[in-house]
Amino acid sequence: xxxxxxxxxxxxxxxxxxxxxxxxxxxxxxxxxxxxxxxxxxxxxxxxxxxxxxxxxxxxxxxxxxxxxxxxxxxxxxxxxxxxxxxxxxxxxxxxxxxxxxxxxxxxxxxxxxxxxxx
Amino acid sequence: xxxxxxxxxxxxxxxxxxxxxxxxxxxxxxxxxxxxxxxxxxxxxxxxxxxxxxxxxxxxxxxxxxxxxxxxxxxxxxxxxxxxxxxxxxxxxxxxxxxxxxxxxx
Numbered sequence: 001x002x003x004x005x006x007x008x009x010x011x012x013x014x015x016x017x018x019x020x021x022x023x024x025x026x027x028x029x030x031x032x033x034x035x036x037x038x039x040x041x042x043x044x045x046x047x048x049x050x051x052x053x054x055x056x057x058x059x060x061x062x063x064x065x066x067x068x069x070x071x072x073x074x075x076x077x078x079x080x081x082x083x084x085x086x087x088x089x090x091x092x093x094x095x096x097x098x099x100x101x102x103x104x105x106x107x108x109x110x111x112x113x114x115x116x117x118x119x
Numbered sequence: 120x121x122x123x124x125x126x127x128x129x130x131x132x133x134x135x136x137x138x139x140x141x142x143x144x145x146x147x148x149x150x151x152x153x154x155x156x157x158x159x160x161x162x163x164x165x166x167x168x169x170x171x172x173x174x175x176x177x178x179x180x181x182x183x184x185x186x187x188x189x190x191x192x193x194x195x196x197x198x199x200x201x202x203x204x205x206x207x208x209x210x211x212x213x214x215x216x217x218x219x220x221x222x223x224x225x
Contacts, residue, residue: 050212059214105209107173109161
């Protein structure tokens with residue numbers, strides 16, 4: 001069974017930090033790009049960051065640059081998102097997604113983890 | 120690359136056809152995907168490569184287009200198809216999603 005399980009979300013004060021984790025099972029992990037995508041309340045989807053599968057190239061969306069750090073541990077089939085200097089605008093559900101076998105677009109998705117930034 | 124979608128909301132009767140549009144601010148080739156999202160659930164990839172259905176996606180979903188103009192067509196809408204649909208390009212960095220089209224029951 002394919003499973004992507006995110007964890008690490010929660011309530012944090014503005015300026016605080018969180019580290020999200022995503023553990024992947026049931027599918028090949030190390031050869032594929034991993035993505036973080038978020039969905040803010042009542043809004044659409046926003047691509048946050050990607051780490052590629054082969055050479056660990058890393059890319060960030062504008063909202064994540066300088067504040068968020070993506071990493072992966074292929075031995076643990078896990079991808080992480082370290083989020084610093086959080087603001088209310090970062091509130092939302094954060095999803096991890098593994099790329100499709102044939103295209104660099106998210107195909108396997110987790111259930112999401114909720115991040116709430118509030119004082 | 121900025122992605123736009125139209126219309127924002129589409130009211131369709133069950134059994135009818137729905138045509139959703141997605142436009143990119145510059146060419147993304149055929150590196151375009153479509154997602155379906157229902158409340159409280161993660162997005163589900165329907166189409167990649169602009170026109171290739173993902174595994175298990177019913178044939179009533181079809182994608183077309185290339186460059187900057189794309190279309191998702193749902194023929195014979197069924198009750199489970201009422202949802203929000205997003206396009207996303209994966210041609211270069213940064214990736215970007217469109218704002219979504221909500222397909223609602225007429």
